[in-house]
Amino acid sequence: MKTVLRYLRPKAGIIAVEMCIKLAGTVVELLLPWMLSVILDEAVPSGDFHSVLVWGGLMVLCAALAVVGNVAANRISCATSRDVTHRLRGDLFAKVTRLSCAQEDAFTTPSLISRLTSDTYNVNQMIDRMQRLGVRAPILLLGGIALTLSLEPVLTLVLIATLPLLGAVVWFVSTRGVRLYTRTQAALDVLVRRSQESMAGIRVIQALSKGEYEKARFDEANAQVVDRERRAGLLMNVTNPVMNLLLNAGLTAVVVAGAFRVNAGHTQPGTIIAFLSYFTIILNALMMVSRMFVMYSKGAASGRRIAEVLNAPEELQSRPQPAAGGEEHIRFDHVSFSYGKVEDNLTDISFSLRRGETLGIIGPTGSGKSTILQLLLRFYDPDNGVISVDGKDLRSVEPAALHSIFGVVFQNDFLYADEIGANIDFGRGLPQERLEAAARTAQADFINTRAGGFGAELSPKGANLSGGQKQRVLLARALAADPDILLLDDSSSALDYKTDAALRRALARDFKDTTKIIVAQRISSIRSADRILVLEDGRAVGYGSHDELMRTCGSYREIAEIQMGEVE
Numbered sequence: 001m002k003t004v005l006r007y008l009r010p011k012a013g014i015i016a017v018e019m020c021i022k023l024a025g026t027v028v029e030l031l032l033p034w035m036l037s038v039i040l041d042e043a044v045p046s047g048d049f050h051s052v053l054v055w056g057g058l059m060v061l062c063a064a065l066a067v068v069g070n071v072a073a074n075r076i077s078c079a080t081s082r083d084v085t086h087r088l089r090g091d092l093f094a095k096v097t098r099l100s101c102a103q104e105d106a107f108t109t110p111s112l113i114s115r116l117t118s119d120t121y122n123v124n125q126m127i128d129r130m131q132r133l134g135v136r137a138p139i140l141l142l143g144g145i146a147l148t149l150s151l152e153p154v155l156t157l158v159l160i161a162t163l164p165l166l167g168a169v170v171w172f173v174s175t176r177g178v179r180l181y182t183r184t185q186a187a188l189d190v191l192v193r194r195s196q197e198s199m200a201g202i203r204v205i206q207a208l209s210k211g212e213y214e215k216a217r218f219d220e221a222n223a224q225v226v227d228r229e230r231r232a233g234l235l236m237n238v239t240n241p242v243m244n245l246l247l248n249a250g251l252t253a254v255v256v257a258g259a260f261r262v263n264a265g266h267t268q269p270g271t272i273i274a275f276l277s278y279f280t281i282i283l284n285a286l287m288m289v290s291r292m293f294v295m296y297s298k299g300a301a302s303g304r305r306i307a308e309v310l311n312a313p314e315e316l317q318s319r320p321q322p323a324a325g326g327e328e329h330i331r332f333d334h335v336s337f338s339y340g341k342v343e344d345n346l347t348d349i350s351f352s353l354r355r356g357e358t359l360g361i362i363g364p365t366g367s368g369k370s371t372i373l374q375l376l377l378r379f380y381d382p383d384n385g386v387i388s389v390d391g392k393d394l395r396s397v398e399p400a401a402l403h404s405i406f407g408v409v410f411q412n413d414f415l416y417a418d419e420i421g422a423n424i425d426f427g428r429g430l431p432q433e434r435l436e437a438a439a440r441t442a443q444a445d446f447i448n449t450r451a452g453g454f455g456a457e458l459s460p461k462g463a464n465l466s467g468g469q470k471q472r473v474l475l476a477r478a479l480a481a482d483p484d485i486l487l488l489d490d491s492s493s494a495l496d497y498k499t500d501a502a503l504r505r506a507l508a509r510d511f512k513d514t515t516k517i518i519v520a521q522r523i524s525s526i527r528s529a530d531r532i533l534v535l536e537d538g539r540a541v542g543y544g545s546h547d548e549l550m551r552t553c554g555s556y557r558e559i560a561e562i563q564m565g566e567v568e
């Protein structure tokens with residue numbers, strides 16, 4: 001909650017104004033039954049018609065003021081909660097983009113999505129309700145009790161006797177509520193994950209006729225959410241009736257005791273009518289308090305989940321490190337890394353590249369090829385060894401400055417539902433000539449012959465392009481900003497051999513000074529690289545040029561034999 005309160009602090013002034021308006025409106029509203037008792041017990045019995053009119057007019061005025069005040073205050077509270085949620089959601093999104101990959105893995109993407117959506121919505125509702133009811137409910141409750149005490153102290157004691165029971169209900173509901181809503185949000189994370197997986201894999205699911213299987217998986221997560229919502233809802237749904245029951249029992253006792261007191265001449269009927277009005281006001285105030293606790297339970301559970309992300313340490317902050325030195329553009333020096341910190345996914349990897357050189361990486365699936373690129377982008381820090389670019393240890397370079405020198409195509413990279421040109425530009429405001437030049441190098445000439453050219457709209461995830469066309473648009477995106485370092489992770493696998501060869505020639509011609517690391521499954525994609533790293537189980541089993549490896553590395557020669565039948 002502390003984190004959410006921090007966001008409310010800049011709004012303290014306007015919240016204070018809103019609370020004053022709410023306070024004035026509520027106090028005026030509280031006076032209405034008292035005025036009614038004056039009319040009934042004093043003005044009417046004395047036949048003073050003028051007083052009846054004056055008090056009646058005052059009641060109308062007060063009622064109007066209460067309505068105007070409440071509407072104005074509600075509008076302010078709505079605007080305040082909207083603004084606070086806007087900033088909170090914005091900061092949360094910015095923080096999510098700054099999380100290290102290890103943190104993303106720990107939070108999981110679906111959970112981050114639900115924190116950004118349903119959790120921020122719950123906090124919005126909590127801030128709104130707390131402002132609307134936070135002043136009104138206590139004033140109505142305490143003011144109502146004070147006024148009933150002044151009207152009829154004996155009957156008020158009957159009323160007060162029910163309050164500890166009501167307080168116990170509210171306390172029980174709020175403590176259990178936070179726990180139940182936290183569990184509901186966690187179930188929602190699973191539902192988001194299953195939906196995401198099903199949406200991403202919808203084609204495979206259809207192709208393999210696995211619709212029923214996926215539906216069963218989704219139904220299971222859906223049922224879990226419904227079950228947890230039902231449990232939370234059950235608690236919240238019994239709250240109002242139980243409180244109603246307690247209050248109605250008190251009301252009955254008040255009516256019976258009031259009747260005896262009027263009969264005995266200790267009080268007047270107008271006072272009892274006013275007392276009953278206050279009783280209803282107090283009842284409503286308690287209902288508001290219980291509603292506030294429902295919203296608080298949800299909002300506090302969500303606020304805690306949001307705070308976990310916002311307060312996560314900035315793992316990717318740069319820290320001064322001794323200069324790594326060396327002439328090389330990129331250097332891996334005895335680097336080891338493990339995702340789960342249990343067993344190494346990369347062990348003792350060393351290589352270096354001078355500016356403009358190309359490294360090819362090849363190896364079986366899961367051997368650690370993509371992990372090398374992830375470390376070079378500093379998505380994770382190595383557990384041992386040093387990675388440096390231009391002689392600087394990566395841990396001393398600001399992530400934004402570091403990432404600006406890279407052009408990257410990941411495996412299964414994504415395209416937006418936008419124009420092809422916008423997908424290549426990627427919000428960098430590059431001139432049209434650069435987009436066209438990049439597309440030429442990437443062998444994406446098909447763009448010019450497509451209706452609309454660079455302005456042609458892509459479907460979500462580029463679904464209206466073939467696999468090879470998608471890869472070429474992604475390559476053009478990576479090349480468009482003329483990167484210092486180009487990382488290609490299996491990004492020409494969907495190209496035919498002729499186009500792949502043309503791409504390699506164009507890259508060598510147009511990006512001479514760009515240092516390139518190319519992860520590939522095909523030997524033909526990397527055989528002309530200056531050096532090739534052969535990985536197996538996270539270890540380097542070969543490092544050298546194609547010709548050297550053909551002589552010295554059995555694993556490499558085996559791949560070559562299978563792919564090209566070329567043993568030299």
Ligand SMILES: Nc1ncnc2c1ncn2[C@@H]1O[C@H](COP(=O)(O)OP(=O)(O)OP(=O)(O)O)[C@@H](O)[C@H]1O
Pocket residue numbers: 105339340345363364365366367368369370371372411
């Ligand atoms: N985010 C992650 N969390 C935990 N383990 C991971 C993660 N990413 C990859 N791994 C594991 O690290 C190892 C190396 O994975 P990596 O993606 O680098 O392999 P790769 O050689 O690129 O495989 P492929 O050719 O299939 O893309 C694998 O055992 C993989 O299961």
